[in-house]
Amino acid sequence: MKKPINATEFLVSKAGSDGEFRERLLARPKETIEGEFGVTLSAGHEIRVHENTDTLTHLVLPPKSRLSEEEREAARTGVASLEFLKRTMYAPAPDIRPPVEETASVPGSSATRDALAKAARESIRRGLAFLESVVDENGAWHCIRFSTADPDIPRHYEKPPFVSAFCVLALECSEEERARAICSRTRTYIAETIEYPGLWRYYRHLPRDLDSSALCSLATGDHPWILLGSNVPGMLANRDEQGRFLTWVLEEGEPDVVSRFRIEADPVVNANVIAYLGDHPETRDAQAWLRAVISEGRAGGSSKWYPDAVAIYYAASRAMLRARPALDGLRPVLTERILDLGGEHEGLGNILQTAQAASALYNIGSLEDTHAKRLAARIVGSQREDGSWPELLAFGDQTLKWGTVGQIGHGSEAVTSAFCIEALERLVEILAP
Numbered sequence: 104m105k106k107p108i109n110a111t112e113f114l115v116s117k118a119g120s121d122g123e124f125r126e127r128l129l130a131r132p133k134e135t136i137e138g139e140f141g142v143t144l145s146a147g148h149e150i151r152v153h154e155n156t157d158t159l160t161h162l163v164l165p166p167k168s169r170l171s172e173e174e175r176e177a178a179r180t181g182v183a184s185l186e187f188l189k190r191t192m193y194a195p196a197p198d199i200r201p202p203v204e205e206t207a208s209v210p211g212s213s214a215t216r217d218a219l220a221k222a223a224r225e226s227i228r229r230g231l232a233f234l235e236s237v238v239d240e241n242g243a244w245h246c247i248r249f250s251t252a253d254p255d256i257p258r259h260y261e262k263p264p265f266v267s268a269f270c271v272l273a274l275e276c277s278e279e280e281r282a283r284a285i286c287s288r289t290r291t292y293i294a295e296t297i298e299y300p301g302l303w304r305y306y307r308h309l310p311r312d313l314d315s316s317a318l319c320s321l322a323t324g325d326h327p328w329i330l331l332g333s334n335v336p337g338m339l340a341n342r343d344e345q346g347r348f349l350t351w352v353l354e355e356g357e358p359d360v361v362s363r364f365r366i367e368a369d370p371v372v373n374a375n376v377i378a379y380l381g382d383h384p385e386t387r388d389a390q391a392w393l394r395a396v397i398s399e400g401r402a403g404g405s406s407k408w409y410p411d412a413v414a415i416y417y418a419a420s421r422a423m424l425r426a427r428p429a430l431d432g433l434r435p436v437l438t439e440r441i442l443d444l445g446g447e448h449e450g451l452g453n454i455l456q457t458a459q460a461a462s463a464l465y466n467i468g469s470l471e472d473t474h475a476k477r478l479a480a481r482i483v484g485s486q487r488e489d490g491s492w493p494e495l496l497a498f499g500d501q502t503l504k505w506g507t508v509g510q511i512g513h514g515s516e517a518v519t520s521a522f523c524i525e526a527l528e529r530l531v532e533i534l535a536p
Contacts, residue, residue, distance in 0.1 A: 370392075
């Protein structure tokens with residue numbers, strides 16, 4: 104069955120009309136829910152179902168906050184504190200390493216499909232060995248925060264749950280043992296950072312946001328709060344008059360640092376929320392707006408949080424894949440827009456853009472043999488000896504267009520490597536079916 108947008112409402116409704124189902128839900132809630140939706144819920148989370156009667160009423164309290172009142176107050180007041188901001192970063196980051204030149208030993212696009220597929224598989228395994236060395240023991244991925252306007256501003260590592268979800272959703276397509284192990288640890292880490300009723304935030308001194316929440320929800324779909332749709336009402340309430348999803352979840356008592364961005368709706372954020380919520384009447388207005396942005400050629404420069412049109416196309420293609428039939432009508436125009444990025448060049452932008460473009464073409468069923476050979480050769484040829492791909496701008500506010508604070512970028516070798524591995528897995532599937 105198609106999962107309802109709010110599974111809790113569905114279960115309550117069915118229990119009200121189906122006595123046998125009601126009894127099973129009361130007696131064996133976890134097993135009944137798993138059977139109803141064809142899923143496996145997180146093993147470490149217990150579910151209990153209680154029944155109100157004419158003489159008994161259950162009042163359910165939300166969980167205690169993960170943060171103490173002192174920590175919450177520090178976050179609220181810390182928005183203007185440079186010292187508080189520094190505590191969100193855990194170490195100075197080294198200078199960026201330059202990219203490598205393609206080596207003669209890497210097969211070119213004129214090589215056979217089999218040779219390119221073998222080179223890509225070896226490249227994937229080297230990339231996974233690199234990731235194994237940099238993803239921490241808890242499963243957290245790191246990113247580097249830097250200024251795109253002033254190279255003299257110090258670079259720092261950071262590891263918000265968003266970055267881990269951003270990367271694991273790319274890496275999860277790989278069936279390699281190392282990839283599965285990394286993804287398993289990372290999903291555990293993301294679940295441990297969840298805030299009731301299923302939302303996440305980037306930094307502690309920022310409000311919870313729908314981009315982090317949508318990607319983390321996609322990555323931890325077996326968590327009962329996520330499967331039962333506990334976060335859905337809050338997400339649906341966070342829309343503007345046009346039905347577009349807004350980035351920040353601004354609530355009473357939360358940090359107010361981004362209130363001036365409240366009117367802002369971002370195409371990538373909307374695509375990510377659509378990917379999580381699915382194709383339902385409640386997401387149709389956001390779908391229509393996203394289709395218009397892409398179809399009318401307005402993708403470039405339309406995102407506050409992502410640097411280029413490729414990121415928008417990639418997110419839209421993932422939403423198309425995960426929320427079918429949402430956005431199916433965009434297939435031909437997305438194919439055209441992505442292929443037009445390449446022109447006469449070997450790739451479709453820098454290596455991160457090329458990787459995301461290749462995966463987007465795969466998602467929409469347009470990654471043909473000729474493109475696969477050329478793109479595989481480009482990605483394999485850009486890999487370093489240590490298995491990594493170069494640090495590139497992955498997301499961040501690039502201009503002052505959206506407010507007085509801007510031009511902060513985020514990226515790392517680990518982030519680029521996750522997307523290059525995803526692209527190579529897709530390309531191998533085309534080259535060696």
